[in-house]
Structures are given as C-alpha cells and as structure tokens.
Amino acid sequence: MALSHEQFNDTVREFIDDVAQAVNCFPSQLWTIEADLADEESERLRAVVDAKVDLRAPQAEPMDTLALFTANYKLCTDSYGDHLAVEHSSFVLKATLDRTPIIRWDYDRDARSKPSSHVQMTAHRGALSHLLSRLDHATPHSIESLHMPMGGDRFRPCLEDIIEFLIRDCGFQGSHGWRETLRSGRAKWRRIQTRAVVRDCAEEAADQLVAMGYTVTPPAEGHRRERTDRLTAW
Incomplete structure (x- = not known):
C-alpha cells in the first residue's frame, strides 16, 4: 500500500532518529540536524535531512575545529511507493582551513x-x-573528477561506516560508547538493505531460503519481476 503523507513523514522522523544516533558518536555539542518533511500541499513525497558535525582532535581546545563533516539526504519513496528510499545522499569531509572537500561519498539513485x-x-x-595524462583524460590534474564505484544502490556504505572511518582511521574525537552505537546502526541499515535486495530479486531469495530448509510459497500471481535495472546498475 502506498505511503500517505503522514506515514511518509513518520518514517522520515524514524530515519532522522537513526541519523541522530549515528552522529551522536561525536560529542553532542559538535553536531546539528535539520530536516524538511514532505509538504502536505504537494503530491510528491520528498524530504531532506541535513547533519553537520564539527570535527576535533581528542585533546583539542574547545574552539579548535579541524574539519567539517556533513551528511545530506534527499528522501523519496521506492519504486512501489510503499517504502522510504534515499534519492540522493552526500557525505563530505572538508578542511576548516580552506573549506575544500577532502573526501566526498555520493549516492544518486538515478x-x-x-x-x-x-x-x-x-x-x-x-x-x-x-x-x-597518458590516457588523454579530460582533467588529469583533477583527482576529484574520478567517481570511484562503491557497490551501487544496495551495497553502498552507510553513515555509520563513514563515521567509524573518521573516528578510528582519521583519529577525530568520538563520544563515549561510539563503537556499539555504530555496530547497532550498521546492523539495522544492512537489514533494511537486505529487504531491498530481496524485493529486487525475490525468486533468488526464495531459492536460497528453500536451500536452507525453509518452506516458501510464492504469491498466486507468481514471483515479482526481477529488478534487472537495480541488479545491473553501475
């Protein structure tokens, strides 16, 4: 059943709670979240969620912000209209010194x-x-012009993956208990993605469940058509 405006916005609020759980792995005074929910006057179900985090070294002075991390989501419904979907997401790490992006993780549904x-x-x-240059690339000195693939719609990294990279690998300050918070959020994200993958190729999922000893009864109209556009997308 297609989501109503109220159901969509309730799902977005739950999504915001998940984002807040993740960014709370940084000290609470360093981050903010803003959101625009779906407009009741609009026929389109769209929402935007923006999180911003000031990043500091563990022993930094109170005002010594080294970098800025932003997480932006544009949300919509999936192809069937009954689940929340990410239309676009962008995680950006910027140096405070010159505000230049250092690393940018992007996802575009279309x-x-x-x-x-x-x-x-x-x-x-x-x-x-x-x-x-030897390959006659149009912009050989612009490394950011390269778009390095990261698993497409279903297998892309989640916010928790990026936050763990910033704390564990880069050394930015984390809050107490960040590891368990990220593990829990990552597991929730991957369960959601597992459901999405099953919707893409239900027959494959059914075959695997049968192979594991489960009993699977297809719907009367047969298996849902495989989403080859999602399975083959770059």
Missing part, C-alpha cells in the same frame, strides 16, 4: 553518467595524474 554510489577524493596528483 545516476546516468557515473556510478550511483561513488567516492571522490581531492588529493595530490603525482603518479595518478601522470597516468591520466
């Missing part, structure tokens, strides 16, 4: 000329620029 899930890096040129 990407055409680039991978739907990809990462862009603003990095030093070196050997990679030399190779791109």
